[in-house]
Amino acid sequence: MSYKITENCNGCGACVKLCPVHAITGDKKSLHRVDSLLCIECGACGRICPVTAVTDSFGIVCERIKRSAWEKPQIDLKACMPCGMCIETCPVNCLAPSEPLPGREPHAHPFLKEDKRCIGCGFCAAECPVHAIRMSPPSVTD
Amino acid sequence: MNRGYMGKILWVDLTVKEFREEAIPDEIYEKYLSGTGLAAWLLSERIPAGADPLGPENILGFVSGLLTGTGSLFTGRWMVAGKSPLTGGWGDANCGGTLSPAIKRCGFDGIFFTGVSEKPVYLLIDHGRPELRDAGHLWGKDTAETEEYLITEAGGHARVAAIGPAGENLSLISGICNDRGRIAARSGLGAVMGSKRLKALVLNGKKRIPVYQRTEMQRLSRQCNKWVQLQPPFISGPLAAYVGTLMRVLPTQMAMEGMVYKILLKKWGTVSMNQMSVEMGDAPVMNWKGSNEDWGIGKSLSVNPDAFKAREKVKYHCYSCPLGCGGVCTSKGPYGEVHKPEYESVLALGGLCMNGDLDSIFTMNEMLNRAGMDTISAGGTVAFAMECYEQGILTREDLNGLDLTWGNAAAMITLIEKMIRREGVGDLLADGSVQAARKIGRGAEAFAMHAGGQELPMHDGRNDPGFNVHYSVEATPGRHTIGAQLYYEMFQLWKRVRGLPRPPLVYHKDRKYVADEEKAVMAAACSRFMNVANGAGLCMFGLFLGAARIPTFEWLNAATGWRKTPEEYMAIGAAIQDLKQRFNVKHGIDPRSFRAVDRVVGRPPQNRGANKGRTMDIEKMRSDYWRQCGWDCKTGKPISREATHVI
Numbered sequence: 001m002s003y004k005i006t007e008n009c010n011g012c013g014a015c016v017k018l019c020p021v022h023a024i025t026g027d028k029k030s031l032h033r034v035d036s037l038l039c040i041e042c043g044a045c046g047r048i049c050p051v052t053a054v055t056d057s058f059g060i061v062c063e064r065i066k067r068s069a070w071e072k073p074q075i076d077l078k079a080c081m082p083c084g085m086c087i088e089t090c091p092v093n094c095l096a097p098s099e100p101l102p103g104r105e106p107h108a109h110p111f112l113k114e115d116k117r118c119i120g121c122g123f124c125a126a127e128c129p130v131h132a133i134r135m136s137p138p139s140v141t142d
Numbered sequence: 143m144n145r146g147y148m149g150k151i152l153w154v155d156l157t158v159k160e161f162r163e164e165a166i167p168d169e170i171y172e173k174y175l176s177g178t179g180l181a182a183w184l185l186s187e188r189i190p191a192g193a194d195p196l197g198p199e200n201i202l203g204f205v206s207g208l209l210t211g212t213g214s215l216f217t218g219r220w221m222v223a224g225k226s227p228l229t230g231g232w233g234d235a236n237c238g239g240t241l242s243p244a245i246k247r248c249g250f251d252g253i254f255f256t257g258v259s260e261k262p263v264y265l266l267i268d269h270g271r272p273e274l275r276d277a278g279h280l281w282g283k284d285t286a287e288t289e290e291y292l293i294t295e296a297g298g299h300a301r302v303a304a305i306g307p308a309g310e311n312l313s314l315i316s317g318i319c320n321d322r323g324r325i326a327a328r329s330g331l332g333a334v335m336g337s338k339r340l341k342a343l344v345l346n347g348k349k350r351i352p353v354y355q356r357t358e359m360q361r362l363s364r365q366c367n368k369w370v371q372l373q374p375p376f377i378s379g380p381l382a383a384y385v386g387t388l389m390r391v392l393p394t395q396m397a398m399e400g401m402v403y404k405i406l407l408k409k410w411g412t413v414s415m416n417q418m419s420v421e422m423g424d425a426p427v428m429n430w431k432g433s434n435e436d437w438g439i440g441k442s443l444s445v446n447p448d449a450f451k452a453r454e455k456v457k458y459h460c461y462s463c464p465l466g467c468g469g470v471c472t473s474k475g476p477y478g479e480v481h482k483p484e485y486e487s488v489l490a491l492g493g494l495c496m497n498g499d500l501d502s503i504f505t506m507n508e509m510l511n512r513a514g515m516d517t518i519s520a521g522g523t524v525a526f527a528m529e530c531y532e533q534g535i536l537t538r539e540d541l542n543g544l545d546l547t548w549g550n551a552a553a554m555i556t557l558i559e560k561m562i563r564r565e566g567v568g569d570l571l572a573d574g575s576v577q578a579a580r581k582i583g584r585g586a587e588a589f590a591m592h593a594g595g596q597e598l599p600m601h602d603g604r605n606d607p608g609f610n611v612h613y614s615v616e617a618t619p620g621r622h623t624i625g626a627q628l629y630y631e632m633f634q635l636w637k638r639v640r641g642l643p644r645p646p647l648v649y650h651k652d653r654k655y656v657a658d659e660e661k662a663v664m665a666a667a668c669s670r671f672m673n674v675a676n677g678a679g680l681c682m683f684g685l686f687l688g689a690a691r692i693p694t695f696e697w698l699n700a701a702t703g704w705r706k707t708p709e710e711y712m713a714i715g716a717a718i719q720d721l722k723q724r725f726n727v728k729h730g731i732d733p734r735s736f737r738a739v740d741r742v743v744g745r746p747p748q749n750r751g752a753n754k755g756r757t758m759d760i761e762k763m764r765s766d767y768w769r770q771c772g773w774d775c776k777t778g779k780p781i782s783r784e785a786t787h788v789i
Contacts, residue, residue: 038269081464082459083462084459084462085462088240089211093298100455105457107457108456
């Protein structure tokens with residue numbers, strides 16, 4: 001299963017820059033393609049595409065969302081174990097272990113270290129077994 | 143259909159610098175799982191009999207676990223396997239950290255190396271694209287420096303496993319490091335990597351790992367996590383030592399409840415057992431000839447768990463571990479922030495050598511991690527040299543002027559430096575105590591405490607004979623991470639596997655030394671269960687929660703879509719055990735030669751201390767174990783082509 005780029009593609013290259021696994025190739029101003037063996041279905045290409053030329057694994061056309069409105073992980077430290085699964089699963093490595101909280105056992109919980117790199121894929125939330133991560137629009141996160 | 147596993151492995155031929163992907167049939171995963179099970183299947187078939195462990199025919203495999211990355215807990219272990227240059231037979235080592243998911247996220251269940259590179263190289267896999275790069279500039283650097291450099295070069299987020307100078311120098315007690323000081327230390331596989339001139343693996347992959355029922359996996363994990371987080375706040379470090387004293391003086395003992403150990407691990411890590419183990423007779427002292435009376439509470443006070451807690455800056459969790467038994471500590475030595483030494487390292491560099499200097503233990507532990515040398519074998523070898531010095535077999539001149547008396551921490555540090563660099567007497571000792579004893583002669587063999595050529599861990603089989611059984615019967619001898627009577631009690635397998643005996647809640651200690659059939663059933667169950675665990679990538683400490691609390695078999699079914707019973711998984715464990723034993727026989731190993739040495743099995747028994755008067759019938763226990771495995775009970779060799787497993 002993989003995302004696909006349709007004939008509507010104008011070759012702007014926005015998706016190429018964003019794809020965390022370098023699965024998208026194509027010359028400027030020409031039709032781009034997704035390598036289905038490399039695609040991890042993070043959906044970033046679909047959200048960034050200005051001409052809605054990307055379909056998801058089910059063939060549904062992806063809706064463009066303004067990047068500033070992309071959802072970000074919100075971490076509930078009380079529920080977090082912390083086990084590091086979210087850090088390892090993040091395709092753009094924007095999560096990192098924090099400094100331990102004072103006055104408690106010194107565990108390093110994850111935090112969104114590089115806010116601007118986050119592509120809103122939600123893998124971290126999907127893989128957290130204890131539901132300690134919720135994806136929320138930036139206004140809620142802030 | 144791949145579920146839980148990636149369905150393929152990568153072959154890297156270092157001689158001709160070629161890559162080849164191999165699809166693994168689903169039946170193989172169903173038969174041997176992934177991890178060391180998969181490695182045992184591949185290596186049994188593909189390493190030719192008589193292959194030189196340090197030659198091009200040997201295969202070195204890095205494998206992840208079947209459950210790694212599936213939403214399960216405690217499944218961050220990666221394993222390395224090959225023919226061991228230390229024992230001459232099956233070799234594997236197991237390590238935590240973050241490498242295990244990285245292997246799978248590159249799209250593979252394992253990465254296998256053949257051949258020998260002409261020049262030092264490292265493997266980079268960047269989003270599925272493998273490449274061998276020159277490592278000439280890294281050769282000679284320690285594991286921490288190498289890792290730092292390669293992570294930076296790969297963009298800041300890759301996962302790295304590397305050898306240090308010990309592996310490069312083909313030290314037979316060298317291992318492979320990741321996460322700046324977590325080491326797959328046993329079996330001497332760092333030397334195999336060094337012989338192939340492979341400095342490191344750099345893995346940068348983000349593939350998703352397929353799971354059959356992710357929501358079910360997570361539900362099981364949440365249930366398990368509730369047990370992990372159950373933690374009373376009132377336990378104290380100083381008390382731990384006296385608990386050990388109490389356990390020593392009482393004639394009876396209770397079957398160990400793994401939740402108690404979990405509570406200790408979560409608070410202090412493995413060092414929680416330091417003083418307690420010495421007091422109860424679990425930790426060997428003075429190269430296994432001493433006892434708690436030689437290294438009593440006063441002397442071992444420096445390694446009380448609270449001494450480590452005071453230096454712990456942040457807890458360290460391996461991937462998918464909710465427990466966090468590791469830690470990053472501040473040290474007073476030259477290295478600044480370092481990994482908290484583990485129980486094995488502390489006792490091997492501490493009580494085994496009568497060394498109570500905590501700063502020196504931190505320093506030596508970090509030196510060895512950076513060099514990529516096994517702390518257990520290094521400590522055992524230093525203790526061997528100390529006893530040889532005491533006996534006059536090694537002189538001060540032989541030791542390049544070192545006054546290697548018991549507890550001389552400064553001399554130990556210098557000796558370990560020499561071993562890492564293979565300098566002077568260090569060259570003699572860099573391959574472990576058995577190799578050194580053969581070269582020294584003059585009766586030195588009597589002071590090498592080993593099984594099958596590998597130095598023994600810090601659990602005394604005179605206290606728990608189950609350790610001596612596993613030291614003596616496993617395909618990788620001298621290992622403490624497979625079984626013991628204590629482990630059987632904590633695994634609580636009888637709650638999930640039909641037909642396994644339930645130990646009494648309270649029993650007289652003498653019962654442990656009776657070589658009966660039940661002990662063999664328990665030992666075989668431990669071996670099988672740990673083979674399943676090492677196929678799944680599970681951490682033994684998680685399994686100590688007890689089989690009713692950590693859903694090993696349920697996770698495997700939910701990840702893969704299989705519908706296997708616990709008994710069927712135990713049969714898989716038995717099949718893996720069989721493969722490894724056949725590997726050894728194919729390579730000319732006589733299983734009888736792996737028996738732990740006389741002193742370790744209480745011949746003669748000690749005349750004082752916690753294990754006073756204790757001896758065990760290791761031959762009977764070993765024979766019973768072999769029978770349980772369906773092997774010849776006199777020789778330990780598998781009888782038929784297909785194993786006949788008793789479950």
